[in-house]
Amino acid sequence: MKGYSGLALFRNALSGHRNWRPAWREPAPRSRYDIVIVGGGGHGLATAYYLAKNHGITDVAVLERGWLGGGNTGRNTAIVRSSYLLDANAGFYEFSMKLWEGLSEDLNYNVMFSQRGMVNLAHSNADLTGLLRRGNAMRLNGIDARALTVAELATLMPGLDLSPSARLPILGGLMQPRGGIARHDAVAWGYARAADARGVDLVQDCEVTGFLRSPTGRVTGVETAHGRIGADKVLLAVSGDSSRLAAMAGLRLPIETHTLQALVSEPVKPMLNVAAVSGALHIYINQSDKGELVMGGDLDGCNSYARRGSLHVLDHVVQSAVALFPEISRLRMMRSWAGAVDMTMDGSPIMDRLPVDGLYLDGGWCYGGFKATPAAGWAMAHLLATDEPHPVARHHGLDRFSRGALLDERGSGSSPWMH
Amino acid sequence: MAEFTYGGSAVQRPQSDTLDEQEGSDWPGAEWNAFIYERDNPSGPHAEMWFHGAACRTWFSLMRDTATHQCLDGAA
Numbered sequence: 001m002k003g004y005s006g007l008a009l010f011r012n013a014l015s016g017h018r019n020w021r022p023a024w025r026e027p028a029p030r031s032r033y034d035i036v037i038v039g040g041g042g043h044g045l046a047t048a049y050y051l052a053k054n055h056g057i058t059d060v061a062v063l064e065r066g067w068l069g070g071g072n073t074g075r076n077t078a079i080v081r082s083s084y085l086l087d088a089n090a091g092f093y094e095f096s097m098k099l100w101e102g103l104s105e106d107l108n109y110n111v112m113f114s115q116r117g118m119v120n121l122a123h124s125n126a127d128l129t130g131l132l133r134r135g136n137a138m139r140l141n142g143i144d145a146r147a148l149t150v151a152e153l154a155t156l157m158p159g160l161d162l163s164p165s166a167r168l169p170i171l172g173g174l175m176q177p178r179g180g181i182a183r184h185d186a187v188a189w190g191y192a193r194a195a196d197a198r199g200v201d202l203v204q205d206c207e208v209t210g211f212l213r214s215p216t217g218r219v220t221g222v223e224t225a226h227g228r229i230g231a232d233k234v235l236l237a238v239s240g241d242s243s244r245l246a247a248m249a250g251l252r253l254p255i256e257t258h259t260l261q262a263l264v265s266e267p268v269k270p271m272l273n274v275a276a277v278s279g280a281l282h283i284y285i286n287q288s289d290k291g292e293l294v295m296g297g298d299l300d301g302c303n304s305y306a307r308r309g310s311l312h313v314l315d316h317v318v319q320s321a322v323a324l325f326p327e328i329s330r331l332r333m334m335r336s337w338a339g340a341v342d343m344t345m346d347g348s349p350i351m352d353r354l355p356v357d358g359l360y361l362d363g364g365w366c367y368g369g370f371k372a373t374p375a376a377g378w379a380m381a382h383l384l385a386t387d388e389p390h391p392v393a394r395h396h397g398l399d400r401f402s403r404g405a406l407l408d409e410r411g412s413g414s415s416p417w418m419h
Numbered sequence: 420m421a422e423f424t425y426g427g428s429a430v431q432r433p434q435s436d437t438l439d440e441q442e443g444s445d446w447p448g449a450e451w452n453a454f455i456y457e458r459d460n461p462s463g464p465h466a467e468m469w470f471h472g473a474a475c476r477t478w479f480s481l482m483r484d485t486a487t488h489q490c491l492d493g494a495a
Contacts, residue, residue, distance in 0.1 A: 243460035254456040256428070257485070302425040303485045305462040312421065345456045401456040402448065414455050415427060 003108050023189060024196035029203045029226050033061045035384055036222055036231035038208045038245065040064025041073040042184075042370065043362050044237035045191035045202075046377020047384070049107075052198035054378070055385035060200045061231075063224060065207035069188025072239055075339035076370040077262050077284060077296045079275045081118040081179035082143050085134045088395035088407050089348060090141040093368070095392040096375030097143075097178060103374060109190030111182050112289070116274050118179025119148065119156070121324070123168040123280040131174040138176070148173040159271050159325045167323055168280055181275055181286050187373055211249050211359070219249065219358035233384055235360040240305070240340035242363035249356045254345040254401050255364050256416040259300040261309040263317065263336035265328065267291030272325070281320035292334060295321055299343070301417050309338040341366060347419030348407035351379055352389070352398040360384060361398070366419055426468030428458055429480045462486050 002008065002021055012020055035051065037044045040062045051057040064070075080100055082093035104110050122128035135145035150162050153173055162170050196202055203226070212221035212228060221230035236245050246253050267290050275286040285295045297317035300309040314336055322329045344350060344364035349372065354361050362380045365372065379393035389397065400406060412418040433450045459465075465485045471477050482491040 241462075243458070244462050247459070247461075252453070252457040252459060254458070256458055256460050257462070301421075302483070303428070303460065303465055303467065304488065305486050306488055402446075402452045417425060417427070 004110075023193040024202055027201045027203065029061055029063070029201060029206065029224070029229055031228070032221070032230035033201070034059040034231065035233045035235065036060075036229055037062045037235045037237055038222065039071070039237035039239075040068045040188075040192070040202060040204065041071045041237065041239070042069065042187050042191060042373035043073075043239070043365075043376045043380070044235070045069075045188055045195055046373050047235060047237060047362065047380040048200040048377075049191045049195040049198070050377045050381035051384060052195060052200055054381055057385055058199035060195075061229065062195070062200060062202050063206045063208055063222070063229070064202070064204045065225075067204050068192050068202065069185055072339045072341060072365075072369055073188045073373075074185055075262065075337055076184055077286065077294050078181040078184045078288075078370065079118065079179070079284060079286065080113065080182055080371040081176055081275075082371075083118060083120070083134065083138055083145065083174070083176045083179065085137050085409055086407055087141060089409060090138060090143060092375055092379075092392045092396065093371065094141065094143050095378075096372050099374035099378065100182065100371075101178075103187075103190070107190040107194045109186060109193060111186045111190050113180065113182040115178050115180040117156075118176045118275045119153075119277070120174045121153075121170050121276065121278040121280075122172050122174070123170060123278065125171065127280055128172050131172075135174045144176055144178050146175045146177060148175050156274060157272065157276065159327050161324060161326050175274075179275060181288075184370060187370075191373075191377070208245065209248075217356060219356055231358075233358055233360060235362060235380060235384060237362040237380070239342045239363055239365045239369055242342050242361060244305075246354065246361070249354070249359055251354060251356065253350075253361075253363070254398075254414075255342045255350075256303050257305050257340050258302075258343045258417055259304040259306065259309045259338050260296065260341045260367065261300065261313055261317075261336060261338045262294065262296040263314055264288070264292040264294050264334050265331040266334050268293070268328075268331065271327075276324070278320065278324060281323060283317055283320035283324070285321055285324070293321070293328065293331070299341075299417050300338075305340050307338050307340050341369075343416035343419060345401060345414040345416055346406040346408040347410055347412070347416075349376070349396055350398050351376065351383065351393045351396045353383070353387070354398065422471070422473040424470040424472045426470050426478065429466040429468050430454055430458070464491055
C-alpha cells in the first residue's frame with residue numbers, strides 16, 4: 001500500500017492525478033479462509049483490519065452482497081459520541097471514542113473526524129434532571145460532560161430559538177465537547193484499504209445464501225453467489241439482516257428489523273457548529289462540511305426490511321428542526337433515505353458467539369452502530385481470535401436477556417420500536 | 420399523530436403462568452424467555468398487532484409484508 005501524504009498528493013498533482021493506484025484489490029474469493037466475515041460495512045471491515053493488525057490473522061475474507069459501506073455505514077447521520085448513562089455502554093463507547101481520536105493516523109486515511117461537540121437539549125425540568133444525571137454518570141466514568149445554561153447555549157448555537165414562548169421552551173443542555181461527526185464513507189474506505197493492505201480479501205457483489213454445516217452442526221463455511229467458501233469461523237456483521245441470516249442457521253434472535261430515515265437540506269453557509277439532539281422533539285441535527293443540514297428522527301415504528309419510510313416521519317423531523325431553528329423554515333429538503341436497522345429488545349448491541357459452533361454475531365446496533373465502528377471491530381476481532389469476549393464488550397452478550405442483565409438505557413422494555 | 424399505532428409481533432403467550440419444567444427445554448423459563456425476547460423477524464409476511472387509536476380503539480391482528488409494506492388478506 002502506497003501511503004497517502006502531502007508529498008504523495010504533490011507528486012500526483014504533477015502528473016494530473018492520473019497515476020493513483022486503486023485503494024484495494026478486487027480478488028475472486030478462494031475456496032477456504034480461516035475466518036469469513038459476512039457484511040462489508042464499517043464493522044465487518046474494522047473487524048478484518050483488527051484481526052490482521054492486533055492478532056496477525058490475515059487469512060480472512062469479507063463478503064459483501066452490495067458494495068463496501070453501502071448499507072447502514074453510508075446511511076447514518078455520522079454522529080460520534082460516548083454520552084451513555086449505563087456503565088457497560090459508557091465503557092464500550094468511550095473505548096470507541098478513544099480509537100476515533102487516533103483513527104485517521106492509524107489508517108493513514110482521513111476520516112474527517114471533527115470533535116465539534118455534541119449537545120443534548122432539555123425542554124422540561126424532568127428533561128434537564130435526566131440530562132444532568134447522565135452527565136454526572138459520564139463524569140464518574142471518566143467521560144467529558146458539561147452542563148449548559150440557556151445563556152451558554154445562546155453563544156454556542158446562535159440560531160437556536162431560546163425564547164420562553166417557544167412551543168417547547170429550552171431550559172438548558174448537556175454537552176460532550178469531544179463528541180462530533182466523521183465522514184462515514186471514509187470510515188468504510190479507510191478500514192477497507194488498510195485491511196486489504198494486510199492481506200484481507202474484500203469480495204463485493206457476493207451475497208451469502210446459506211451456511212455449510214458439519215455432521216455435528218458446526219458452521220464450516222458459507223454458500224454464496226460465487227459458490228461455497230469454507231471457514232473455521234463465520235462472523236455476521238450485517239445489521240438489519242442479522243435475524244434473516246441467523247434464521248438460516250436455525251436461530252431466533254432478540255432482534256427486530258426497523259426502518260430509520262434521514263434527510264439533508266440544500267447546502268447553506270455555516271450556521272451550526274455542533275451536533276445537536278433534542279429528545280423531546282425527536283430530532284438530531286448537524287451541518288455537514290458541504291453545508292447541508294443532516295437530520296434524523298425516530299424509527300418509522302413497525303417491522304420493515306423495505307429500506308424506505310413514510311413521509312409523516314420526515315415531516316415530524318422537519319417540524320422539529322424548524323421549531324429549534326426558525327430561520328431554516330424556507331430551506332428545501334434535498335434528499336432523504338432509509339436504512340434497515342437491527343433493534344434489540346433492550347436497545348443495546350449484541351457482540352457474542354451464537355449458540356451454533358463456529359458462528360459469531362456483531363449485531364443489534366439500533367441507532368448506535370456508526371460511532372461504535374472502531375470498538376466493535378476491535379472487540380469482535382478479539383472474540384474471533386481468542387474465543388473470549390473483550391473486556392469492554394463483556395456485558396453485551398446474547399445471554400443477558402435470559403439472565404435479566406439487560407442494558408436498557410431508556411427503560412422502555414422489550415418493545416424494540418420504542419428504544 | 421398517526422391513526423394506527425403499532426403493537427409488535429403477534430406472539431403467542433405461553434399457556435402456563437408458572438415457570439414449570441417444560442419438555443424439550445433447557446430450563447424452566449425458556450418458554451417465557453422466548454415469548455418476551457425472541458422474534459422470528461421475517462423479511463416477508465409478518466403477523467402483527469395494531470391499535471386503531473384515533474377511532475374505534477380496537478386492537479387487531481394483521482398480516483403485513485415487511486419487505487413491501489403491503490397489507491395481506493385475512494387476519495393473522
